[in-house]
Amino acid sequence: MQDAVCESLVALPNFSLFSFSKLILAMEYKQFVFNPIQENTYVVYDETGEAVIIDAGNFNERENAALADFVSGKGLTVKAVLCTHCHWDHIFGLDWVAQQYQPQIYCHAADLAWIENFGHICESYGFGERTVAYPTKFYSNGDIVSFGKSELKVLSTPGHSQGGVALYSKADNLLFSGDTLFFNSIGRADLPGGDEQQLIESIKNQLLTLPDDTAVLPGHGLQTSIGFERTNNPYLQ
Ligand SMILES: [Zn+2]
Numbered sequence: 001m002q003d004a005v006c007e008s009l010v011a012l013p014n015f016s017l018f019s020f021s022k023l024i025l026a027m028e029y030k031q032f033v034f035n036p037i038q039e040n041t042y043v044v045y046d047e048t049g050e051a052v053i054i055d056a057g058n059f060n061e062r063e064n065a066a067l068a069d070f071v072s073g074k075g076l077t078v079k080a081v082l083c084t085h086c087h088w089d090h091i092f093g094l095d096w097v098a099q100q101y102q103p104q105i106y107c108h109a110a111d112l113a114w115i116e117n118f119g120h121i122c123e124s125y126g127f128g129e130r131t132v133a134y135p136t137k138f139y140s141n142g143d144i145v146s147f148g149k150s151e152l153k154v155l156s157t158p159g160h161s162q163g164g165v166a167l168y169s170k171a172d173n174l175l176f177s178g179d180t181l182f183f184n185s186i187g188r189a190d191l192p193g194g195d196e197q198q199l200i201e202s203i204k205n206q207l208l209t210l211p212d213d214t215a216v217l218p219g220h221g222l223q224t225s226i227g228f229e230r231t232n233n234p235y236l237q
């Protein structure tokens with residue numbers, strides 16, 4: 001009798017079975033705050049164990065170890081590094097990650113000059129002699145990056161840098177916004193290739209058109225949401 005009740009509970013409610021499968025397929029992420037510029041690096045993964053690293057900002061042995069411990073502790077396979085843009089604070093760890101995991105490295109081609117000048121920038125800003133891995137793939141607006149059972153859509157958002165992108169999961173209501181959109185703020189536009197008017201247009205056209213309840217995971221600082229920023233962000237009113 002007990003068995004019969006259990007069976008009917010499992011077999012009948014299609015809706016809860018659907019919810020359950022949604023739940024176990026959800027993308028998960030771990031946020032690290034790395035390097036002297038307090039950059040957010042994200043490891044994004046799903047239940048298949050495949051992962052991508054969004055912005056490899058790990059800077060020293062301690063931060064490399066923190067990243068490696070998380071990846072091995074979860075049993076993840078790092079398939080790719082996705083650069084939201086190529087400013088130094090977002091690519092400090094690219095060389096280490098490339099050697100450790102041999103992933104594909106994606107960026108937007110319009111940010112290549114930042115990769116090419118990385119060594120020079122590090123020396124002139126006092127970060128010492130450092131090397132960087134070269135991207136293996138370029139993505140552009142509308143491209144889809146897949147890993148495991150998950151997908152991220154590339155949204156081109158120039159203005160903070162010319163090759164800036166945000167990475168969006170519609171299924172999981174998540175947006176990795178890089179240095180474009182922050183909690184109650186926006187990225188700086190005074191570096192080479194920056195353009196504040198273009199940045200604000202990118203945010204309004206590409207990001208504020210997403211659903212209000214989209215979680216925004218920025219390249220620095222606190223998590224926010226599209227709805228909160230649409231209403232409160234002083235740069236976007
Ligand atoms: Zn930046």
Ligand SMILES: [Zn+2]
Pocket residue numbers: 039087089090179219220
């Ligand atoms: Zn940054």
